Amino acid sequence: MAVFLFSSIVKGTQSKERIIKLGQTGVVFLPMPLIRFTALAELAGALGLALPWLTDIAPVLTPIAAAALGLIMPLAAVTHIKLREPRNVLTNIVILALCVFVAWGRFSGLAQ
Numbered sequence: 528m529a530v531f532l533f534s535s536i537v538k539g540t541q542s543k544e545r546i547i548k549l550g551q552t553g554v555v556f557l558p559m560p561l562i563r564f565t566a567l568a569e570l571a572g573a574l575g576l577a578l579p580w581l582t583d584i585a586p587v588l589t590p591i592a593a594a595a596l597g598l599i600m601p602l603a604a605v606t607h608i609k610l611r612e613p614r615n616v617l618t619n620i621v622i623l624a625l626c627v628f629v630a631w632g633r634f635s636g637l638a639q
Contacts, residue, residue: 600622
């Protein structure tokens with residue numbers, strides 16, 4: 528959750544050049560309106576990971592948020608492959624695995 532929250536704050540408040548300097552190089556190919564939209568989507572995803580489960584209000588949204596955030600990780604990895612950034616590709620794979628773990632675990636918890 529913290530990764531997506533941090534990313535959303537950076538993408539939502541900084542210039543494209545500053546975002547890249549802060550290490551989020553995947554935005555290099557994106558126009559600024561799409562970067563801002565991505566920031567909103569990441570913020571919604573980060574909140575969706577935590578709040579529904581913690582508040583017990585629509586807890587099904589937590590695994591849905593995890594699955595949705597996981598879906599964008601392969602796309603992010605492709606971008607980092609194009610940029611020849613293997614470390615960032617590995618990070619995307621780890622985040623994908625964590626998203627799958629949360630989605631699977633929370634969906635399983637709902638079935639009980």
